[in-house]
Amino acid sequence: MSSVPAEVQQRAAALRAELAHHNYLYYVLDAPEIPDAEYDRLFRELQELEQTYPVLRTADSPTQRVGGAVLERFAPVHHAVPMLSIRTETDSGPDGARNFDARIRRELGLGPDAPPVEYAAELKFDGLAINLRYERGVLVQAATRGDGETGEDVTQNVRTVGAVPLRLRGIEAAVLEVRGEIYMRRDAFERLNERQRAAGEKTFVNPRNAAAGSIRQLDPAVAARRPLSFFAYGLGAVDGWELPPTHSALLDALQAAGLPVCDERAVVQGADGLVAFHQRIAARRDALPFDIDGVVYKVNSLALQQRLGFVTREPKWAVAHKYPAQEQLTVVRAIDIQVGRTGKLTPVAKLEPVFVGGVTVTNATLHNEDEVRRKDVRVGDTVIVRRAGDVIPEVVGVVLDRRPRDAGAPFDLYAQLHGECPECGSAIAREEGAADWHCTGGLYCPAQRKNAILHFAGRRAMDIEGLGEKLVEQLVDGGLVHDVADLYALEVGQIAALERMGDKSAQNLIDAIAQSRATTLARFLFALGIPEVGEATAAALAAHFGTLEALQQAATEYAAALALTDDETAAARARRLRGQALQQVPDVGPEVAERIATFFSEPHNLAVIARLRAAGVHWPEAKPERGAQPLAGKTFVLTGTLASMSRDQAKERLQALGAKVAGSVSKKTDYVVAGSEAGSKLAKAGELGVPVLDEAALLKLLETS
Numbered sequence: 001m002s003s004v005p006a007e008v009q010q011r012a013a014a015l016r017a018e019l020a021h022h023n024y025l026y027y028v029l030d031a032p033e034i035p036d037a038e039y040d041r042l043f044r045e046l047q048e049l050e051q052t053y054p055v056l057r058t059a060d061s062p063t064q065r066v067g068g069a070v071l072e073r074f075a076p077v078h079h080a081v082p083m084l085s086i087r088t089e090t091d092s093g094p095d096g097a098r099n100f101d102a103r104i105r106r107e108l109g110l111g112p113d114a115p116p117v118e119y120a121a122e123l124k125f126d127g128l129a130i131n132l133r134y135e136r137g138v139l140v141q142a143a144t145r146g147d148g149e150t151g152e153d154v155t156q157n158v159r160t161v162g163a164v165p166l167r168l169r170g171i172e173a174a175v176l177e178v179r180g181e182i183y184m185r186r187d188a189f190e191r192l193n194e195r196q197r198a199a200g201e202k203t204f205v206n207p208r209n210a211a212a213g214s215i216r217q218l219d220p221a222v223a224a225r226r227p228l229s230f231f232a233y234g235l236g237a238v239d240g241w242e243l244p245p246t247h248s249a250l251l252d253a254l255q256a257a258g259l260p261v262c263d264e265r266a267v268v269q270g271a272d273g274l275v276a277f278h279q280r281i282a283a284r285r286d287a288l289p290f291d292i293d294g295v296v297y298k299v300n301s302l303a304l305q306q307r308l309g310f311v312t313r314e315p316k317w318a319v320a321h322k323y324p325a326q327e328q329l330t331v332v333r334a335i336d337i338q339v340g341r342t343g344k345l346t347p348v349a350k351l352e353p354v355f356v357g358g359v360t361v362t363n364a365t366l367h368n369e370d371e372v373r374r375k376d377v378r379v380g381d382t383v384i385v386r387r388a389g390d391v392i393p394e395v396v397g398v399v400l401d402r403r404p405r406d407a408g409a410p411f412d413l414y415a416q417l418h419g420e421c422p423e424c425g426s427a428i429a430r431e432e433g434a435a436d437w438h439c440t441g442g443l444y445c446p447a448q449r450k451n452a453i454l455h456f457a458g459r460r461a462m463d464i465e466g467l468g469e470k471l472v473e474q475l476v477d478g479g480l481v482h483d484v485a486d487l488y489a490l491e492v493g494q495i496a497a498l499e500r501m502g503d504k505s506a507q508n509l510i511d512a513i514a515q516s517r518a519t520t521l522a523r524f525l526f527a528l529g530i531p532e533v534g535e536a537t538a539a540a541l542a543a544h545f546g547t548l549e550a551l552q553q554a555a556t557e558y559a560a561a562l563a564l565t566d567d568e569t570a571a572a573r574a575r576r577l578r579g580q581a582l583q584q585v586p587d588v589g590p591e592v593a594e595r596i597a598t599f600f601s602e603p604h605n606l607a608v609i610a611r612l613r614a615a616g617v618h619w620p621e622a623k624p625e626r627g628a629q630p631l632a633g634k635t636f637v638l639t640g641t642l643a644s645m646s647r648d649q650a651k652e653r654l655q656a657l658g659a660k661v662a663g664s665v666s667k668k669t670d671y672v673v674a675g676s677e678a679g680s681k682l683a684k685a686g687e688l689g690v691p692v693l694d695e696a697a698l699l700k701l702l703e704t705s
């Protein structure tokens with residue numbers, strides 16, 4: 001240390017203390033005081049000091065959470081004090097609690113007139129037990145329970161868990177072993193599974209398996225990416241620390257030392273107190289952010305705990321009182337396919353009704369085709385169904401031992417639907433690399449109707465003012481509008497008859513619909529709601545092709561080119577597709593081109609487009625501008641207020657000339673257009689030396705380009 005300047009040593013110590021403090025505020029008190037970005041800044045400052053002076057890298061430095069090598073296996077750890085299990089009351093009614101209290105009173109020789117016993121009641125977390133060994137306040141080892149005598153050394157992985165403090169606050173005891181549960185929050189579990197699914201990797205059955213699998217990762221870098229949490233609930237070996245008199249005071253002390261302790265705990269009196277706690281938590285179970293499988297009761301006085309002692313491997317002073325399970329077995333009767341509001345096709349298991357997580361479940365999502373195949377779910381299979389919290393019920397796996405001889409064939413979504421949307425009969429499609437099948441009849445499909453109409457009417461699409469969600473609901477549910485073309489046949493009387501609609505607002509809507517007939521090709525293309533075709537792509541398509549006919553022609557050619565000829569390699573086909581007109585449009589890659597081609601090959605969509613045009617929807621026909629895009633490759637940022645047009649109009653005009661219009665200024669920005677009252681974007685342009693155009697210069701540019 002002598003080679004490190006004193007002020008650097010002090011700064012590093014101050015940073016470590018400050019980071020530890022903010023960790024405590026975040027994980028233990030659940031009340032962070034600084035934004036993540038500030039935490040990251042402090043963290044990086046410490047990292048830099050440690051890089052210059054490696055001796056500053058202490059074991060309790062927050063920079064040292066990740067970094068161990070990949071292991072071949074975990075080293076065994078002999079527990080100084082065995083890690084016991086607890087007896088479980090399987091009766092999930094009030095008797096579970098009463099039986100325990102009666103046993104305790106008998107053991108303690110308390111007569112019926114003796115006062116009630118005091119208990120600490122807490123949650124039974126559904127994760128895995130862990131022993132954290134602190135020596136002189138510093139975390140030196142973390143071990144799993146194993147068989148209770150010998151566990152595994154998982155220190156590297158546990159160090160990556162942000163909620164586990166690397167140093168205790170204000171406890172310098174020679175040895176303090178803290179026991180608790182490593183678990184995964186439900187939201188973190190859902191996100192992790194989504195990530196796994198997207199990466200084509202195996203998903204986890206439940207948060208407990210995900211937590212256990214993560215802690216038993218041999219590569220600490222993988223464990224570090226798993227979102228784990230921790231709650232302390234007890235002690236192991238202790239040397240040089242005076243125990244508090246009660247379990248509840250012990251938990252308070254651990255919390256003060258920087259260990260996360262769950263707030264859902266109580267000190268209660270006698271059997272009635274236990275029953276009330278059990279019921280209160282039962283009502284809150286779904287709202288908790290993590291899974292529990294019951295509650296735990298402990299005699300609060302540590303002196304009484306000692307008097308009660310143990311039987312075989314279980315303490316007599318504690319018991320787990322269960323709740324009904326959130327996972328059950330049942331049989332798959334059928335696999336249906338549902339069409340979502342965006343046209344996404346989701347396989348859903350139809351189940352023998354089963355009571356799980358507090359409700360009778362008859363449907364459970366299977367997410368997508370790959371997921372069904374990965375889990376190999378078939379009609380007739382016995383499956384594990386999970387419903388926890390308000391997460392939708394899910395089939396998590398198949399019990400293969402119970403597969404009947406006459407089980408269904410492996411799932412094949414396309415074959416089952418004969419290639420047609422079950423709602424509207426339009427073709428179904430699935431792009432290369434995409435997880436989901438979808439219905440291509442976006443303009444026509446009843447499942448997608450409301451979404452399609454709202455999008456069509458949007459401000460940046462056909463801009464029909466006043467046509468919002470409530471009104472679309474009524475128009476569709478009342479059978480007045482089946483698709484967007486029907487909007488143009490509506491009459492004032494029909495609308496005035498709807499809920500909360502006067503004559504005046506009905507007339508306004510009819511006027512707004514009539515006005516929307518005069519539009520631009522770019523807006524029209526965007527309004528069609530072709531998947532993956534946003535505003536910018538629609539503008540690029542309009543500018544490139546000039547007319548709808550030219551675009552449709554290109555889409556038809558692309559659809560024909562999509563077919564793989566017999567002797568062609570995938571690379572040759574990709575090259576051929578790149579040569580197609582659709583892929584010449586800026587920003588249109590193979591996925592977007594395929595979506596456009598599929599959309600225009602669906603006859604239902606073409607029929608709606610034809611009816612829209614017959615209803616008078618029109619736009620100025622432009623000459624196709626193939627290649628003639630003077631602003632192609634230039635990026636603009638608009639800021640402030642323009643006098644002669646809105647920012648949206650300026651954006652459309654720039655895009656029509658091939659320019660890209662971005663939302664923020666960077667080194668890649670070619671021009672910033674500044675109207676009056678331009679703010680920080682103008683300042684940023686100055687900083688980066690990006691040329692700035694005023695309104696006059698913009699108008700000139702638009703005219704001459």
Ligand code: IVH
Pocket residue numbers: 084085086087122123124125126127128129130180181233234296315318
């Ligand atoms: S106390 C000597 N408290 O349940 C008492 N255990 O069989 C030791 N568990 O796998 C355990 N929440 O990890 C205790 N609040 C809690 C708990 C809890 C979950 C787990 C524990 C072990 C099992 C006990």
